[in-house]
Amino acid sequence: MEKGGRSYLGVEIKRPRVAFFELSSCEGCQLQILNNEASLLSFLSLVEIVNFREAMSIRSDDYEIAFVEGSVTRADEEERLKRIRKRAGVLVALGSCACFGGVNQLKNRFNDLEWVKHEVYGDHPVETREVQPLSAFVEVDLSIYGCPVKKEEVEQIVTNLVLGKSVDHPRYPVCMECTAKGNTCLFELGEPCLGPITRAGCDSWCPDNRMGCWGCRGPADEANIIQFREVIRKHNIPEEVMLDRMECFGGFRHILKEMKGKQDKGQME
Numbered sequence: 001m002e003k004g005g006r007s008y009l010g011v012e013i014k015r016p017r018v019a020f021f022e023l024s025s026c027e028g029c030q031l032q033i034l035n036n037e038a039s040l041l042s043f044l045s046l047v048e049i050v051n052f053r054e055a056m057s058i059r060s061d062d063y064e065i066a067f068v069e070g071s072v073t074r075a076d077e078e079e080r081l082k083r084i085r086k087r088a089g090v091l092v093a094l095g096s097c098a099c100f101g102g103v104n105q106l107k108n109r110f111n112d113l114e115w116v117k118h119e120v121y122g123d124h125p126v127e128t129r130e131v132q133p134l135s136a137f138v139e140v141d142l143s144i145y146g147c148p149v150k151k152e153e154v155e156q157i158v159t160n161l162v163l164g165k166s167v168d169h170p171r172y173p174v175c176m177e178c179t180a181k182g183n184t185c186l187f188e189l190g191e192p193c194l195g196p197i198t199r200a201g202c203d204s205w206c207p208d209n210r211m212g213c214w215g216c217r218g219p220a221d222e223a224n225i226i227q228f229r230e231v232i233r234k235h236n237i238p239e240e241v242m243l244d245r246m247e248c249f250g251g252f253r254h255i256l257k258e259m260k261g262k263q264d265k266g267q268m269e
Helices: 028-034 037-046 075-087 096-100 103-110 113-121 151-163 174-180 225-234 239-248 253-264
Strands: 002-008 011-015 017-022 048-052 065-069 090-094 142-144
Touching: 011 037, 011 151, 017 028, 017 075, 028 037, 028 151, 037 151, 065 075, 065 096, 090 096, 096 103, 096 142, 103 113, 103 239, 142 151, 225 239, 239 253
Parallel strands: 017 048, 017 065, 065 090, 090 142
Antiparallel strands: 002 011
């Protein structure tokens, strides 16, 4: 690491070499970082960016921290991800696609990739396979959730990494952030929302704007699905609507599998 000429509590801060990469994605998470004009320069002073295709033409493979956006949908992406993992001391999954598969993984539920390819691309040959998150192929040291990520949260996490502080994600659901702001519950307005079971940390971004949560950050720790089902029944929200939302970003796939298993055994209430 290079010396950055800064200190924190009397200890010299070193600027780690950082690289940003993208696999199958819209690259919106990287744009979130670049669009943070108010504090972008301060953010950049914390690190030395050596590879960031969206922001610079000079590239280097000598980096310590790699932020990887996107899901794995092709063999060449798997190989590229493994090369990045070998070079990086810390690998960060950036956004819902990297963490869970994201919107891309919706094609997996059709269970027929050849049909999907034909429907989307016609007779044009395209290499594609089942969509999977980074963790299916390499060890991920840190995940930053969201679609897109929240730039303020990324800044805080990077600051903690540079200072050697721990990175702790909220264990509670989005509902707690939303309620603390005094927002009117969207259920009371007849709107579907996954806020009661989704991991917090977004500062209730969508509910603040009168949009129900879609679960892009994945499930909160010990998400109470049984109680959640009772809530949506009370407010006459169709369960199919909520299940569609839970499928959207892939973060709830393990919970959905467990729910399906219980349904098959007749254990669901």
